[in-house]
Amino acid sequence: MDFANLNAFIAIAEYGSFSGAGERLHLTQPAVSKRIASLEQQLNVRLFDRLGREVSLTEAGRALLPRAYQILNVLDDTRRALTNLTGEVSGRLTLATSHHIGLHRLPPVLRAFTRRYPAVALDIQFLDSETAYEEILHGRAELAVITLAPDPHPLVKAIPVWDDPLDFVVSAEHQLATQPQVSLEEIARHPAVFPGTNTFTHHIVRRHFEVQGLAPNISMSTNYLETIKMMVSIGLAWSVLPRTMLDEQVAAIHLPDMQLRRQLGYILHTERTLSNAARAFMALLDAEVVLDAAPA
Known part of the structure; x- marks a missing residue:
């Protein structure tokens, strides 16, 4: 055939x-x-x-x-x-990653990898985390660096690299920004812009509302966090963003006893033989875990 x-x-x-x-x-x-x-x-x-x-x-x-x-x-x-038997780190490495991680987390790792292993041709695919997950399951990507699924597939091995705290955010002029204390119930009454319903981040945030018998008032959705930040900054709605994205454009709302976070990391298929290039890239990501855990 x-x-x-x-x-x-x-x-x-x-x-x-x-x-x-x-x-x-x-x-x-x-x-x-x-x-x-x-x-x-x-x-x-x-x-x-x-x-x-x-x-x-x-x-x-x-x-x-x-x-x-x-x-x-x-x-x-x-x-x-067979290629691995040579011990060389070369060939093609197909890597899937989300736009957010590709912009905000991966650049130092990619820079170190390309300098250390110039014989590797990197094929980087920028995809939603959920789509990248499917690329791993179907064998079309060797590694994916993504938001980790709350409930991983049994054939997928997930390794956390970065802890990613999330904050409720609004514009500085938003009604919620001026209140000294805000409840989840009050937030739920205001329009929200959320990541798409198919995203892992959407499910992580929504679960916190469901535990209290609430549902967020989602008026808009997009899978691009930079777009969400823009819509929040001009006062269209509230949302949840990674703490690393917060600046003077948005204001964080701190809820007592409420800690939102997601795990970012890499995934691979448990039944796939990894190339030397993939193993070398994983070693650099594992070093990021050590750096992330080190005291400031």
Whole structure:
């Protein structure tokens, strides 16, 4: 079975179109179609139904998809295991990370890594933490540096690196900013801008309201923390932001006996052989844990 054909099959299944798969694989649409035709001929089954512009997996396609992932992951795993025998830190490292961590936490680590291991080609994908999680599960990324899930998948190993305290924030002119003491119940009555409902941070914050039988009044949502900060700063709503992002643009609201925090760190698939490059990157992240824990 041709591995290039399997890659084309997976790309179409994920994008839902031949043109999208072509863009991902840097191929023309006729070239992608040719690969699928060859694969269907090899297997003697039809893998996709094509109804106008809509493309969907047939029953045979749905049966092949998890096996295709498995076949390509085993091949990649074998390549890494053999390359690791040389002891060299080289090759390609596919790293997924969230925009916030990529901007605010990773630069010193990336700088140290590229200087120490110039033979490694870094493929950095900026994704939402939840999407990066799926990239690890499907074997499309070797490491992901993200907001860690409250309830991790059994096939994912999560290693905390940074403790990330969160604060309730408003603009300096907001009604809540002028009060000496604020309750969670009072905050819940005001409009809020939240990370999207699919995000780990959203679930972490919402749980604190649910414990007290409350629900935040969410009027807007976005997955970009910098955008949330802007909307808070102009007085549109309150929100929750990492303490590291606080400055004169927003004012923190301190609630008695309320401590919000999330864990930032890296994840990997427990059944995947890691490259020497990935292990070297993990060592630098582990050093960050020591630095983060050191007294100021």
